[in-house]
Amino acid sequence: MENKKNTKKFKFLPHTADRKFQAFGKTPEEVFKNSALALFNIIYDKKISEKKKFKIHAKGKDLESLMYNFLEEFLVLIDSKNFLPSKIVNLKLNKKRLNIEAEIVGDSAEDYNISEHVKAITYNEMFIKKIGDKWISQVVLDI
Template identity: 55%
Template structure:
C-alpha cells in the first residue's frame, strides 16, 4: 500500500495520504509534509511532544500538520520520525512523541507557509483512511 502521493496543483502542493487506520494516516500525512520541506534523512537528536485537539477530522489533521510547521518556524526543529502516536477518533485528539534535529543543520528545500483547508478532506473509503491536503508554498 502506498503511503502518500502528490497531485497536480497550480501554485501550491497537494497530496493525498493513506492509512489502514487514523494512526497510520497521521504518520503518512506527516511524512508527506516532511518530504516537501526536506527530502533527505534527518538525524534523531531531539524529542518533542505534540498534543492537539480538533473540532472534526479535517481540523485534527490541520492542527497536527500545523504543529510541525510551528516547531520548524518557531523552535528550529525539523521532524524526522514519529516515535509514538495516539489518535482519539471520538475526541479528535492526538498525542505524539516525535524525533528530529535542529533545522539550522539542514538546507530546507521548500518553505511551506501554511497548511490550508482548500480542497481538504479526511474520509474512510472501504478499509482505507484517506486525507487530501493542500500546502501553501
C-alpha cells in the first residue's frame, strides 16, 4: 500500500475485481509520472534495483489515450523484456503534440516476487483534468 510519502502522489479507490487509482500533480508531467508510480506500486511492494535502462515513447489523440498508451508501455516491457520499472528518470511531455518520451530504470523481473499482475490499462472511468491548480488522473486497471 502507499506509504505516507506517497499519499499525496496517488491513492487507491475500491473496485470489486480490478484496481482503481487516482494520481495527483502540480503539472501534467507530474500527474503522468505519479500515475506510473501508482501502477508500479500495484505491481510490486519492494524496492527494485536500478540496473537497466529503457526508453519508452507513447502517443495519444487526447490526454486520456496518451495516459493509456503511456502506462501500457510498462506492461509491454514487463512481458516482452522481463523488465521491472523502478523509477522514471526523465519524462518529456509534449502536450500540444500529445506525446511522451521517458527514460526508465529498473531490473530483471525474475529476481523479484511480484505482488500483482496487471493485465491491461482500461478506459473505464478514466479521466485527467485540472481542478484548481492541481492535475488529477483516474485509472482502472484490469487484474
